[in-house]
Amino acid sequence: MADQVSLRDGTPGWVWPLLPTDRETLVREFETLSPESRRRRFLQPVLHLSDAMLTHLVDEVDGVDHVALVLMAEVGDDLVPAGVARCVRYPEHPDAADIAVTVKDDWQGRGVATALLDVLMRHRPAGVTHLLTEVMADNPASLAMLRRLGPVRTYDTAMGILDVEVDLVPTGVQLTPLDETTHEVVHRPERRRFRSRDLVCPWLRPGPSEDLDGPAD
Template identity: 60%
Template sequence: MPEQVKLRDGTDTWVLALEPSDRERLVAGFEELSDESRRQRFLAPVSRLSEAMLDHLIDDVDGVDHVALVLFAEGPPHVYDPVAIARIVRYPDLPDAADLAVTVKDDWHGRGVASALLPVVIRRRPEGVTRILTEVASDNPASLAMLRRLGPTKISNTTPGVWDIEVDLTAHDLPQPIPLAVVPPEELDGKRLHPVLDAPGRHALRTRDLICPWLN
């Protein structure tokens, strides 16, 4: 069902589920992402979307283990454009954990789009998922802060430029986000937070957020 939310500046938005019919529009929308946005989402240079990536981004969405939502924001009065996508994907071998990503169209950065969309996708997460296990570029403080708002967070610097992140979604009292700079060094032990983050083929899982679904 569509869900109405407002950005912090009062902009009206609607959140809808991603549909298989959106495949071709995703291909076109990917071209609108800047090189930096692609790097932060893929954690590697990606110039185009392969058929395998599209299969995962669109065809694998089942609304059960792979949930994808699109946020449409009002630009001109009564005109709504797709400006962001959020995905939450359960790990096949770890049913209580899921990967999570939000991609926001470049010219909508800084307006609280991800902050508005994230609570919706968390509410609609796969049943039984109690934690997020993911990776974030270490120079992407906005994503780190966004994840910390969801619950108690563990961070590990296992790969140069990339952080392992685990978020407990079961806490009722959410912690206040803190800057990465004040995380105690003993929390950054350089060990993988879970073997699933090293699983073969995980690159395909990462690609869920590389796409911007600006479904014009």
């Protein structure tokens, strides 16, 4: 599967699945991200991708419940990585999924995230009708990006992070008013365990064996 896209400035590109052979490339490209881009992606500072992170980010991508896509932009005669996006189904809630997008610093503001999300939503896990994710409260660009996917509810965690729910519905479907219904996951007492980038970054969940200061968990 490969989808041709056009960025906001007319730059052509291709979106295709993240492959097991992309492991080293992902490591290399992550190292080029600015500290702020890393913070917005993981909601806290992350210096390096550990083996545990790479196992989830690459090895556990199955194209069914965990879909990850890469956008390669055409620059002259070359294709260069510009961004990656993923959608991961919640095992206990098959209609809901987490989502994350990373765009390289020099490609931000050029429509990479929009192009990636358009393709990702068309290839998201079957049956997913809601996105449940987290966004930094000081990241209005990500909220605006999510609002283009469907009606949005936000919940302030009082930690500088917003829980965000997006309804993904076909055009013309009548929605229940947003202030009258929310997905059950958001209101469960154990919602805290879905935080810290939820399923797209499970290594960031609080736990006695977790070590966020070093390169390995």
